[in-house]
Amino acid sequence: MIFASDNWAGASERVIEAVARAARAGGPAYGADDLTAAVTRRMSDLFDREVAVFFVATGTAANALALSSFARPGGIVLCHRSAHILADEAGATEFFSGGMRVVGLDGTGAKLDPAGLEAVLARYPEGSSHAGQPVALSLTNQTELGTVYTPAEVGALAAIARSRGLAVHMDGARFANAVAGLKASPAELTWKAGADVLSFGATKNGAIAADAVVFFDPDRARDVAFARQRAGHAFSKNWFAAAQYDAWLEGGHWLELASHANAMAARLAATIEASPHARLAVRPAGNEVFAVLTRDAARRLRDAGAAYYEWPAEDIAPPMRPGAGEVLVRLVASFRTAPDDVDRFGTLLHT
């Protein structure tokens, strides 16, 4: 009953075998190998346009590298206040960009809304060098509360951002889960809706360590190879990352993995909704379930070996916020989550 995080799962067998195969073969260094070329072609096919792809070691690196490519002095990145770039990356965006600021906005369900974005932008009059200048909007999809932005929602926010000259970044550490949940195409959910760059993560969904920055306009990425190199993210054995993506993307494997995780999350949600000792805090759209448990139920589950994280109550607005005797928890399903584990969790919850 491991619901702690999707990054506790190991890797998909196909990915493991691809890495082993590539490691036995070896090949030219720094991306001159065939697998790297193949993945770039796969990505261009997937997104229905020519893209520039940069592998890096982690999702944090992907986000920071992507956002720093838009850095300007006094630059400001806008995101939801729960965003990984603000809450969990120890200032990576600030560091990569030479000191840009990341400003967190409110918004229900870990999602920004157009009015809130407009209101914040109004606080930065153009040309006022004191306040600084917003340069990028970062949207997390699937969000940090397991919700998703639809293509239309991305489009509405991106349009506002672009009208003010901001670039649009999508943190897609769980992009696979968002795509699988929405039945939207990767293109519709990104550049067709106004995104300039995507952190396209595979690590949380079946890869070993595979994160990539995908620029939808390769011309804007001319300095990224330098920025990646100086950040220590240019793999000499670049085929290591490429092999993972190659196997992961082939035949829609990535979406199969994500769909399974999403289905397990839905199964979890159903059993929570049916329990007298728990309720959903947020309606899940992907592979994460945020639920309010009674403290008794939470203790019972822990004692039985369930692994999950408690979550700050403030991340949920009233009336869904946990009350006295309750606790907010995050339950994450992965490509490896077994239905039996979910059902056992449910049984314990209903007791």
Added chain:
Amino acid sequence: MIFASDNWAGASERVIEAVARAARAGGPAYGADDLTAAVTRRMSDLFDREVAVFFVATGTAANALALSSFARPGGIVLCHRSAHILADEAGATEFFSGGMRVVGLDGTGAKLDPAGLEAVLARYPEGSSHAGQPVALSLTNQTELGTVYTPAEVGALAAIARSRGLAVHMDGARFANAVAGLKASPAELTWKAGADVLSFGATKNGAIAADAVVFFDPDRARDVAFARQRAGHAFSKNWFAAAQYDAWLEGGHWLELASHANAMAARLAATIEASPHARLAVRPAGNEVFAVLTRDAARRLRDAGAAYYEWPAEDIAPPMRPGAGEVLVRLVASFRTAPDDVDRFGTLLHT
């Protein structure tokens, strides 16, 4: 006949299997897994003292993270002018440290000498805020020309550095080859000789992507976890790196791999010395051979499929520098280099 670089080789079978095993198992994220703990113990045993170990994605990251831990305003890092941190990392040390400067010194055979180090330090009088302040010495061992520093040589340079308050870093991307060549213990070659921190690379010697920063005084490393996180080098699936080191260190596997590479380099050197069309530019001490070939011989080898890099003639001082009709080349042997390939290279060279 691949002598282009040791990072063209794939990975050792034991490493591959260890990664596959770990990937099938999964485990807690961000270094809370058993393999990470096991490798820290192995490293402490290997170096004969308690060490702090930080995995990162590349040797560049290891160097920059290590050196940035000594950053101070106006800080200067001294190294040989051929050092990887100066020549090949696109300014990673400068970037990680918020703008420290890397200053390259001359020295025969890509090695610094005590007199040269003293002379450069004299140019930075203490407390003079205009010139900046040297904060660290970085030694590459095995060097960029395939030579090595002995423990005594490291000790002499480190003593000078420490007398001026500088920290001592060792870039050990090919530390295994140096240890294998010198028959010195890892401790003797590092902290016992005055090194504070080691970039202990496995990638060039049989791993897939495994680089680690080893601090010999864990107390000096208190901020490194933060620095690694914000640089995007904190792996969620840290067991991926740990599994590689675990297999690589077990039973001296790392030294077996390096010894083979060194032996193949020695075999290459012998055949070069015996050839009328080539000569050694530097006497090799590890797995890299720098040789001067006639242009005819070089062409013949290329045509036969030999892969290697030409090297800037300026890196070699007269009288060994290539003359008219000659070319300097670097030949790198790896854990996978086959004696037959070396012999075929030799045959072609003697023709």
Added chain:
Amino acid sequence: MIFASDNWAGASERVIEAVARAARAGGPAYGADDLTAAVTRRMSDLFDREVAVFFVATGTAANALALSSFARPGGIVLCHRSAHILADEAGATEFFSGGMRVVGLDGTGAKLDPAGLEAVLARYPEGSSHAGQPVALSLTNQTELGTVYTPAEVGALAAIARSRGLAVHMDGARFANAVAGLKASPAELTWKAGADVLSFGATKNGAIAADAVVFFDPDRARDVAFARQRAGHAFSKNWFAAAQYDAWLEGGHWLELASHANAMAARLAATIEASPHARLAVRPAGNEVFAVLTRDAARRLRDAGAAYYEWPAEDIAPPMRPGAGEVLVRLVASFRTAPDDVDRFGTLLHT
């Protein structure tokens, strides 16, 4: 009727004459002159302990230089959300520190309170490298809403900060006004209450361009000369800044200037309180008055030539926040503000 800002005023005659005198004399460069030494002595006398003093060009530079001296990877600076370092300096602290984050806290009257500080600190568990690590608390005194922290209030906040290992910085762009208003000694309001470093600004209170960073423990300032130099704030003609401070501090001139400004602000406040068309939004403790005017009154004043800034209504909590037909304004008195101007403003306001 210039109430736009205290930095619209020119300079005090004594300061002007001191600069002219020094400029005619010239002298050794980079702080080796007699005036620089004299000011350091004056500052040590003033603060009743030996201090280290660094002149810089602006208050922004003073703040950023001071705070960056405590920089650590993943570092976080806590301050009030209205603080100049967060709202008006285009990311200077982030820039000087290589990417630290500045986090703004709520608090009535632009002042932090102990409970709020404790609550925020609790969000950063020690050793958690994801969230980052708070390294400094920055208090603005006089605050951005014209209120002041008493020595006891500084002490309560500093004690919390220090218990968590944070350094304590005071942004004293209007420190003179705070001291003049509180009748506390400079020592009581700073290091005796727990402050480590003060941005001690003279520019807003009668100097031409004079800002200084004062470290209360000179040992913690060992790298500041380097940091100042690389930030381009080491004046070759350092006597230029020293001359200003010398004249400004001599005989309590700085407090005379500040007391006048404070008295003029009090006079403004009195006339506002007595007006049917205006009310105080905050009770002033120094030289700034935040008032709510009817839009009619505001227009009348503008038309008559009054210069002042409208202020964001959100900076004032209900019930003092301006309602329909009202506007929040900031009125700043300076060492040069004439009673007649205040009275004329009052007359216009009462009409």
Added chain:
Amino acid sequence: MIFASDNWAGASERVIEAVARAARAGGPAYGADDLTAAVTRRMSDLFDREVAVFFVATGTAANALALSSFARPGGIVLCHRSAHILADEAGATEFFSGGMRVVGLDGTGAKLDPAGLEAVLARYPEGSSHAGQPVALSLTNQTELGTVYTPAEVGALAAIARSRGLAVHMDGARFANAVAGLKASPAELTWKAGADVLSFGATKNGAIAADAVVFFDPDRARDVAFARQRAGHAFSKNWFAAAQYDAWLEGGHWLELASHANAMAARLAATIEASPHARLAVRPAGNEVFAVLTRDAARRLRDAGAAYYEWPAEDIAPPMRPGAGEVLVRLVASFRTAPDDVDRFGTLLHT
């Protein structure tokens, strides 16, 4: 007999009076005053095209702000190895630019030559992310050895730089002396020869503290106001800097001051050439004289109160380099240097 540095001189009387006048007047903050507008017009007239002007506190700030406006990841700035940005600014360019590297080139008389520039550029193949990417060339005019680049020489170097996409910066801390010595127009020596941006310093030539960055293409300067603000170089009392430039530029005052300094340097050079105990190390073209003195003569001059700096012998190539019993000295004349002082120096030298 103060020949230590031109920044030991105080300020010109006209500058002093202009500052005093402006300080008595006061005015709008942050450059909205009339003097700032007037100086921008004066500069545009002087350079015969519309320019963007940014005042900063020091020459170091001017250089670093100018160069950082061209920053790119892995960026490299090329300059002479004696350049102030490399030798005297504690890494300001590295700091302002988030870690660009400054690479020093050789060249006789502190001047770069086209062949040397071409040779260095060849070491950075375009698109090679390992070595980094040259982004700017910085020329110091007047140079650090008191020589000057003619417009044709600037043009030849700038053409090479521009052909590789590099921007061209001129460090003009002593630009006035270069212009006065060359009888070239400011336009001919800068943008007409290919310069993109000039650090136009007044501090060493009669101002109190006045340095400006002049962009010849205002469109390339769109982010500079933000960069200046976050570096703490946006003066609230911007009229302070503007008043200095206004008086300094008016009626060619700046060139009168520089011409006097140059004439005094020529007078020094003549007396040195005529002395049996001294010789010129470099033929002076501006206000700095580099001479080789016998140690006896040097001692005699010191004893008599002459102030000057000894200079590293390595900065001068054989055969002009000082030999045994000799010392290299730098003698700097300023707008205030008195002929009598020069003559007294000469008398002492001839004794």
